[in-house]
Amino acid sequence: MTDTHPSRAGADRSEAEDVAGLLPPPPEWDLAHERKLHHKERLMRQIDDDTARTAETGTPARRRVLRPAFVAPAAALALAGALTAGLTPGGPGAGGGTGTKTAQAGGNTHARQASALLGRISDAALDGRTLHVRDDQFVYVKTEERGADETSGKAVMGPPVLTEVWSSQDPGRVQRLGVVRENGGRPAHINAYLGDGEKGGTPVGIDRATYKWLAALPTDPDALLEYLYAKTPKDKDLSQDQAVFEGIGSFASGLLPPKTAAALYRAAARIPGVVTAPDAHDGKGRTGIGIAREDKKYAERSEWVFDKDLHFLGSRTYLTEDTAVGRKGTLLASTAVLALGVADKEGVRPAEVTEVTGDGGTEES
Numbered sequence: 001m002t003d004t005h006p007s008r009a010g011a012d013r014s015e016a017e018d019v020a021g022l023l024p025p026p027p028e029w030d031l032a033h034e035r036k037l038h039h040k041e042r043l044m045r046q047i048d049d050d051t052a053r054t055a056e057t058g059t060p061a062r063r064r065v066l067r068p069a070f071v072a073p074a075a076a077l078a079l080a081g082a083l084t085a086g087l088t089p090g091g092p093g094a095g096g097g098t099g100t101k102t103a104q105a106g107g108n109t110h111a112r113q114a115s116a117l118l119g120r121i122s123d124a125a126l127d128g129r130t131l132h133v134r135d136d137q138f139v140y141v142k143t144e145e146r147g148a149d150e151t152s153g154k155a156v157m158g159p160p161v162l163t164e165v166w167s168s169q170d171p172g173r174v175q176r177l178g179v180v181r182e183n184g185g186r187p188a189h190i191n192a193y194l195g196d197g198e199k200g201g202t203p204v205g206i207d208r209a210t211y212k213w214l215a216a217l218p219t220d221p222d223a224l225l226e227y228l229y230a231k232t233p234k235d236k237d238l239s240q241d242q243a244v245f246e247g248i249g250s251f252a253s254g255l256l257p258p259k260t261a262a263a264l265y266r267a268a269a270r271i272p273g274v275v276t277a278p279d280a281h282d283g284k285g286r287t288g289i290g291i292a293r294e295d296k297k298y299a300e301r302s303e304w305v306f307d308k309d310l311h312f313l314g315s316r317t318y319l320t321e322d323t324a325v326g327r328k329g330t331l332l333a334s335t336a337v338l339a340l341g342v343a344d345k346e347g348v349r350p351a352e353v354t355e356v357t358g359d360g361g362t363e364e365s
Contacts, residue, residue, distance in 0.1 A: 146331075172201075277291060
């Protein structure tokens with residue numbers, strides 16, 4: 001039945017106009033690469049360095065918990081868990097936000113635009129293909145990443161890294177999360193991080209998100225957001241609102257079941273402080289429509305970028321103020337998703353992959 005109520009029709013037109021105004025000009029491909037996310041092995045080496053520094057000086061070095069696209073976000077959140085303890089009490093907004101309804105009904109134009117855009121991104125995600133992924137298979141994600149090393153106290157940009165990751169879909173506890181290959185080199189194992197007293201490997205869950213686990217998440221956005229706030233480990237370098245936002249971005253960088261993707265984007269619209277970013281671009285300089293949130297504690301803004309058909313392309317994070325790490329606008333990390341698929345063997349590319357082209361579509365090959 002068609003809704004012909006004039007106030008509803010007017011609201012629909014207003015939302016459509018809000019989103020239409022966010023559409024960028026055609027993508028340009030001559031933008032410089034921005035920044036990258038370190039993969040798990042590199043970050044674990046940084047953790048070891050920080051641990052040694054703490055032992056020597058008694059003062060822990062501030063480190064950014066980068067959330068790589070691979071394992072979506074199994075390795076990323078496992079690292080966050082290794083660096084933090086406990087869960088956040090309360091629900092959405094508990095980390096300094098003002099509640100789940102703020103982003104929807106506060107009368108703020110930017111929040112209203114973000115909610116409308118994420119609603120359309122959610123609808124587009126439902127058109128994706130639901131896959132059957134066996135427990136003995138591996139989710140394959142290919143990205144181009146750059147990242148800044150902050151261990152010296154200043155953000156020092158690293159070179160672009162072409163990263164391929166095969167994530168284990170084993171439903172039990174695993175000692176090996178998967179395999180990673182950089183710049184076409186030899187594959188290296190991604191081993192589970194086990195804290196004190198832990199045995200047997202990492203179980204399926206928010207610390208190791210398999211495709212089946214993702215498919216079983218709540219599809220009601222409010223219930224899903226409540227779950228994410230409860231399960232996302234606290235991070236001393238991020239507010240809980242920002243940690244959940246970046247966690248959703250990590251999921252989006254991987255292979256998502258359509259219903260889960262749709263629910264995640266509608267849940268993101270309920271996080272306080274989420275806005276649109278019309279001039280967003282990913283780690284390869286591909287331009288598109290953006291969704292962003294700023295962590296004011298550390299003056300860092302994280303952006304997701306989508307193409308004109310609302311497919312996820314990648315993300316970037318940069319400074320919004322001059323800080324000890326760098327000047328305003330300094331890029332800290334970026335990623336560009338290039339291909340997704342399901343492989344039968346770790347270290348072997350899938351027979352069929354979805355190429356993320358950035359020009360308003362995806363290609364099967």
